[in-house]
Amino acid sequence: SKTRKISLRYGLIDMKKIITGYLKGNYNDSSDKFETINGDSLTSWNDFSWNSKHYSTSIVIPSEFTSKIKTDGKKSIILDSKIHTITHVLVNASKILTKSESNDIDAYYENGVIHLFDNTSDGYNGCSKMIYDNFENIMNICFDLVNECDCPTDEKQKKQVLEGEEWGGCPKCTFTTNYCQTKNKKLSKKDALEFFSIFKKDKK
Ligand SMILES: [Zn+2]
Numbered sequence: 001s002k003t004r005k006i007s008l009r010y011g012l013i014d015m016k017k018i019i020t021g022y023l024k025g026n027y028n029d030s031s032d033k034f035e036t037i038n039g040d041s042l043t044s045w046n047d048f049s050w051n052s053k054h055y056s057t058s059i060v061i062p063s064e065f066t067s068k069i070k071t072d073g074k075k076s077i078i079l080d081s082k083i084h085t086i087t088h089v090l091v092n093a094s095k096i097l098t099k100s101e102s103n104d105i106d107a108y109y110e111n112g113v114i115h116l117f118d119n120t121s122d123g124y125n126g127c128s129k130m131i132y133d134n135f136e137n138i139m140n141i142c143f144d145l146v147n148e149c150d151c152p153t154d155e156k157q158k159k160q161v162l163e164g165e166e167w168g169g170c171p172k173c174t175f176t177t178n179y180c181q182t183k184n185k186k187l188s189k190k191d192a193l194e195f196f197s198i199f200k201k202d203k204k
């Protein structure tokens, strides 16, 4: 069989963060009940931005998986449900492998690369180094998460997916507890499963 490889980089990345709005809601509600307020809609709003450096394991996604993404930049991830879902699952698997707290690792996608970075103010907590050193494991955990999850037939989901219908997954496999621009909507479990089944390593 043909071997498919993903190339990896470990190092410091420079990120520019811009706050362009905020979420409004009650703290004890789930985030999908929150209202998104764009700063643009407020006359008194000024975007707040800062730069920070973070250690990161950066995953170069083979171009056949990213060639359909037309625009790059911060919004591109939510336009492609495949890359979006793959990113969520990578973060979930990384949290399992590193046994870390919910926000110790975060991810962003830009120009064909998914960056899994140490999400602390000083930019280093050791998580991304563990991800780099154990990347084969990460990919296998990713595959198991989506392959072994029994959604959408899970009773608690109370939803049966019909033939041809899109299914985004569930809190046990593809949803993230980190900030998500689409609030865990517009995901594709099927596309993520397809991707991870190509790159998982057969256990010996
Ligand atoms: Zn699931």
Ligand SMILES: [Zn+2]
Binding pocket: 084, 088, 176, 179, 180, 181, 182, 183, 184
């Ligand atoms: Zn998301």
